[in-house]
Structure formats: structure tokens, C-alpha cells
Amino acid sequence: MVIFRTKLSIFTIIFLTLVTLFHTIGHSDERYKALKDFEEVLKIIREQYVDEVEDKKLIESAINGVLNSLDPYSTFLSEEEYENIKSSTKGEFGGIGATLNMDQGFVKIISSYKAWPAYKAGVKPGDIIVMINDEQISGISLDQVMDKLKGEAGSQVKLKIYREPGEIKEFIITREIIKITPTKVLLYPQDKVIYAKVSTFNDKTSITLKAELQKIMDSTDDIKGIILDLRDNPGGTFDQAIEVSRLFLSKEKIVSLKNRYGNDEVIYSANGSNIAKNISMVVLINSASASSSEIVAGALQDNQRALIMGEKSFCKGVVQNIIPFSNGSAIKLTTAKFYTPLGKSIQEHCIVPDIEVIDTVNKPVASHSGVNNLRDFVKKQPGGNDINHDYPLQRAIDLVKGISLYASGKVKIGKPINDK
Structure with a gap:
């Protein structure tokens, strides 16, 4: 993983997001129309959506939408998600102790080791994660799924999984410090x-x-x-x-x-x-x-x-x-x-x-x-x-x-x- 240290503000992020969007569109008038559409969508959401939504969340979602449209690996990382990635590369973090992979759009458990929480709770290799803490995970990246599974040791995470030949199971797993022996x-x-x-x-x-x-x-x-x-x-x-x-x-x-x-x-x-x-x-x-x-x-x-x-x-x-x-x-x-x-x-x-x-x-x-x-x-x-x-x-x-x-x-x- 190559990391570039670049300090940018949230307003710069918004600008870069819009620039990325506009560069995918042909002519300047089309870019202007896209900008107006984006502004109108934000206005409608602020005024008519059933729940109040913070502007920050809307902007982050817009950024994530642009990045996720590129490939399965490009994504936006919140402050918490970014900290989780940094801690995982150091070989120690709070989590459930399972290896995941994306398989045809589904998040699948590859392995769960005996000493770690996922295995002890009953999660098995081949299980497909459907929901995390009652939230659907379809359409988000593998990194985002892993970030949702990580957290403070002692905290709990709820998983709903699909298991062949057609079972739906729920697990409440208490996170532990996962020390990875590489x-x-x-x-x-x-x-x-x-x-x-x-x-x-x-x-x-x-x-x-x-x-x-x-x-x-x-x-x-x-x-x-x-x-x-x-x-x-x-x-x-x-x-x-x-x-x-x-x-x-x-x-x-x-x-x-x-x-x-x-x-x-x-x-x-x-x-x-x-x-x-x-x-x-x-x-x-x-x-x-x-x-x-x-x-x-x-x-x-x-x-x-x-x-x-x-x-x-x-x-x-x-x-x-x-x-x-x-x-x-x-x-x-x-x-x-x-x-x-x-x-x-x-x-x-x-x-x-x-x-x-x-x-x-x-x-x-x-x-x-x-x-x-x-x-x-x-x-x-x-x-x-x-x-x-x-x-x-x-x-x-x-x-x-x-x-x-x-x-x-x-x-x-x-x-x-x-x-x-």
C-alpha cells in the first residue's frame, strides 16, 4: 500500500469530487447543468427528506459514490475508518478475527481462527455477511465492511449471515484485540x-x-x-x-x-x-x-x-x-x-x-x-x-x-x- 501524505480541507474534497464528475462529461454547458443538478438534489434532500441529514454526510456520500463507481477498491474513508486501516497495518486492532473476501459482490468469510471471537461465536468459512448491526452492506466496499467489523475491544457487533444451503443466522460477537502473527x-x-x-x-x-x-x-x-x-x-x-x-x-x-x-x-x-x-x-x-x-x-x-x-x-x-x-x-x-x-x-x-x-x-x-x-x-x-x-x-x-x-x-x- 503506497501512502501519499496530502493535507486538504473538506471544501477541497468537494471541489475535487465535482471536478472528477465534470471531467466525465463532454462539454462545458453539460458540466454546468450537472453542477446545477447536484445543487438541486442537495436542496431537495435538505427540504423534503423524511429525516434531517447533515451536509457533511451528504457530501461524504457524494464523494463515496464517485469513488465507488470507479472500481471495487477506491473509496472514501471517514476519520474512524482511516484510523482502523493504520492500526491494522501495524498488526494489532480490535475486531472479530476473520479473513474476508469479496466474491461476486458478496462478502464471504474465508477463515476464522479458533482463538478469535468469530470462530468462538459460531461463524464458519463460507458464510456470507448480509447485515452488520442491522444495516445492509450491499453496495459498499470490502474495506468499509472490514472497518464496520473493527472497533474497541469489549464492544459488540451484530452479524446476519447467509449459510448454504439456505440458512439465515444471527451472531452477536464481542470484539477482542486481534494480534496478527504475520x-x-x-x-x-x-x-x-x-x-x-x-x-x-x-x-x-x-x-x-x-x-x-x-x-x-x-x-x-x-x-x-x-x-x-x-x-x-x-x-x-x-x-x-x-x-x-x-x-x-x-x-x-x-x-x-x-x-x-x-x-x-x-x-x-x-x-x-x-x-x-x-x-x-x-x-x-x-x-x-x-x-x-x-x-x-x-x-x-x-x-x-x-x-x-x-x-x-x-x-x-x-x-x-x-x-x-x-x-x-x-x-x-x-x-x-x-x-x-x-x-x-x-x-x-x-x-x-x-x-x-x-x-x-x-x-x-x-x-x-x-x-x-x-x-x-x-x-x-x-x-x-x-x-x-x-x-x-x-x-x-x-x-x-x-x-x-x-x-x-x-x-x-x-x-x-x-x-x-
């Missing part, structure tokens, strides 16, 4: 394979991942490979996607940003900080791997640093700049698209795995790759992480071991043996 790194000693789960890209992700990987690599000889698990990772800050990619690349190109005219605005490359040289890699992704996850997977795939295994990614390849204003609010505006090192648009083409593996066993339930589930497995299995119920992870271990064996020269692929 990474969890384990060693499978019997396989000499490192498993690195990255759950989100917040301010602590790259430094935590580097320290945990380095600790295992320094204490273990003959490591066969690394599995980087980006499943169910909705993304996070852009700079952390770059820093995580640099842990596995040397001087290669990572990603480029292109503006509306198709020009390269910025090209990001590795800087020689590769800590895992000569170690084979497999990256796990699924349909909930989005944004920063797609940047990392695309960089490692295009540079032939890792094989990608799993399912086609979410396809969120756009840059949002958060532009704050002097009154504490902000707008999130899409200004560019991500392109992989080979020039593929993530937004248009997604990240397609080299080897497709569908997790049919775990689809109806919470992913076993989640950090808290991972901890549960570790407690149950003194020797390491229980992978018996994680089919893609089993296949990834087999694959990375095979790559390592082939690279060692102990196995050669060539002409078949002649038995004659």
Missing part, C-alpha cells in the same frame, strides 16, 4: 524441509520471516527446500511484498507499476539480500491469495526461483494510494496496476500455478494452513506439524524434495534403460 516458520526434520506460512503483509512481516528462516537455516544442515505458503493471505502493505520477495531473489526484477497511460512509473528489483540461495522453493497459493501475495508469487515464478502450486489467485493487481486530509478523513484511490517481471498484469491474468492442486478436503472448513491451526497441530504432534489433512502441503513437500534430489545430480532424467 509469519510462522517450522522445520520438518524428517524431510529437511522448511515450511514458512505468511498470513498477512504488515509492518512486521519481512523482518519476522527473515529472522525465523535464518534461525532454522543456521541450525540445520542439508536443507532440501522451502515451502512458502501464501494461501488465504489477502495481502497488505506493498513495501512488505517487495521486502519478502528480496529474501529469495538476488538482483532480479520483482514488480513494476504502470499508470493509466501504460507507462512504467516505478520498477522494483531485488537488492542482493537473498538469504536462501541454492535452496529449492515451492510457493502455495489459492483463490484467496491476493494483492501482495500475488506480487511475491509472480516475482518468484517469472524469475524461475520457485514453482507455484495450488489454485489460481484472487486477481487483485492494483495500487491504492491513501490520501489523508486535514480533517482526519482520507480517500483510497486506485492509481496504477501491478505487472509481474515478464509484464503480465496481475489484475487481468492473476497468478496461475505451474501445478494445479485443488484442496477439496479442506474447502468446507477453516484452512489448516492458518497460523492458529498450525499451532494446534504442533501441540498435537511433538515431532512437528501434522500435515495429514493438508493435501496441497503434502504435495508441496514431495515436489520440493524431488526438485532438490534432481538438482543434486543423484537422479538424472534421460533415455530409458534398455532391458535388452
Whole structure:
């Protein structure tokens, strides 16, 4: 996430909103007519709407309407919503503890971890949120939904959800401080394979991942490979996607940003900080791997640093700049698209795995790759992480071991043996 610090007044916001509106209209007289229409609508609402509405709310709604008409990600952020976004990137906030995604216009629960409020209240992966605190959420952005779910620890939020095959359920959930552990790194000693789960890209992700990987690599000889698990990772800050990619690349190109005219605005490359040289890699992704996850997977795939295994990614390849204003609010505006090192648009083409593996066993339930589930497995299995119920992870271990064996020269692929 790229943030520009710009201080503007609410009146400037109104002006920019109207300018944006008028630039979508052809001639000056049409712009003038649109301005008069806008003014007349405000006048009618003030005089005739059944309830009194503050001018500030009307203006903010107008701004939001302009932004929401552009794409699913551009939106207006109230002062509270903006503060919630800043706190979530720091890895700690009050909330219900669930991962969400927008699926064909519906807000769907992707995962809810056992230690957190949503799971304890009975919310399940696959549930579709219909109402929050008796308010319809159709037509608002995913960020706005997440902001409504966040709040002070100890406060309550009411959810109405739709659950297949046709149930409507209500939950009252007490928010807690959600401390996000961005990474969890384990060693499978019997396989000499490192498993690195990255759950989100917040301010602590790259430094935590580097320290945990380095600790295992320094204490273990003959490591066969690394599995980087980006499943169910909705993304996070852009700079952390770059820093995580640099842990596995040397001087290669990572990603480029292109503006509306198709020009390269910025090209990001590795800087020689590769800590895992000569170690084979497999990256796990699924349909909930989005944004920063797609940047990392695309960089490692295009540079032939890792094989990608799993399912086609979410396809969120756009840059949002958060532009704050002097009154504490902000707008999130899409200004560019991500392109992989080979020039593929993530937004248009997604990240397609080299080897497709569908997790049919775990689809109806919470992913076993989640950090808290991972901890549960570790407690149950003194020797390491229980992978018996994680089919893609089993296949990834087999694959990375095979790559390592082939690279060692102990196995050669060539002409078949002649038995004659």
C-alpha cells in the first residue's frame, strides 16, 4: 500500500469530487447543468427528506459514490475508518478475527481462527455477511465492511449471515484485540524441509520471516527446500511484498507499476539480500491469495526461483494510494496496476500455478494452513506439524524434495534403460 501524505480541507474534497464528475462529461454547458443538478438534489434532500441529514454526510456520500463507481477498491474513508486501516497495518486492532473476501459482490468469510471471537461465536468459512448491526452492506466496499467489523475491544457487533444451503443466522460477537502473527516458520526434520506460512503483509512481516528462516537455516544442515505458503493471505502493505520477495531473489526484477497511460512509473528489483540461495522453493497459493501475495508469487515464478502450486489467485493487481486530509478523513484511490517481471498484469491474468492442486478436503472448513491451526497441530504432534489433512502441503513437500534430489545430480532424467 503506497501512502501519499496530502493535507486538504473538506471544501477541497468537494471541489475535487465535482471536478472528477465534470471531467466525465463532454462539454462545458453539460458540466454546468450537472453542477446545477447536484445543487438541486442537495436542496431537495435538505427540504423534503423524511429525516434531517447533515451536509457533511451528504457530501461524504457524494464523494463515496464517485469513488465507488470507479472500481471495487477506491473509496472514501471517514476519520474512524482511516484510523482502523493504520492500526491494522501495524498488526494489532480490535475486531472479530476473520479473513474476508469479496466474491461476486458478496462478502464471504474465508477463515476464522479458533482463538478469535468469530470462530468462538459460531461463524464458519463460507458464510456470507448480509447485515452488520442491522444495516445492509450491499453496495459498499470490502474495506468499509472490514472497518464496520473493527472497533474497541469489549464492544459488540451484530452479524446476519447467509449459510448454504439456505440458512439465515444471527451472531452477536464481542470484539477482542486481534494480534496478527504475520509469519510462522517450522522445520520438518524428517524431510529437511522448511515450511514458512505468511498470513498477512504488515509492518512486521519481512523482518519476522527473515529472522525465523535464518534461525532454522543456521541450525540445520542439508536443507532440501522451502515451502512458502501464501494461501488465504489477502495481502497488505506493498513495501512488505517487495521486502519478502528480496529474501529469495538476488538482483532480479520483482514488480513494476504502470499508470493509466501504460507507462512504467516505478520498477522494483531485488537488492542482493537473498538469504536462501541454492535452496529449492515451492510457493502455495489459492483463490484467496491476493494483492501482495500475488506480487511475491509472480516475482518468484517469472524469475524461475520457485514453482507455484495450488489454485489460481484472487486477481487483485492494483495500487491504492491513501490520501489523508486535514480533517482526519482520507480517500483510497486506485492509481496504477501491478505487472509481474515478464509484464503480465496481475489484475487481468492473476497468478496461475505451474501445478494445479485443488484442496477439496479442506474447502468446507477453516484452512489448516492458518497460523492458529498450525499451532494446534504442533501441540498435537511433538515431532512437528501434522500435515495429514493438508493435501496441497503434502504435495508441496514431495515436489520440493524431488526438485532438490534432481538438482543434486543423484537422479538424472534421460533415455530409458534398455532391458535388452
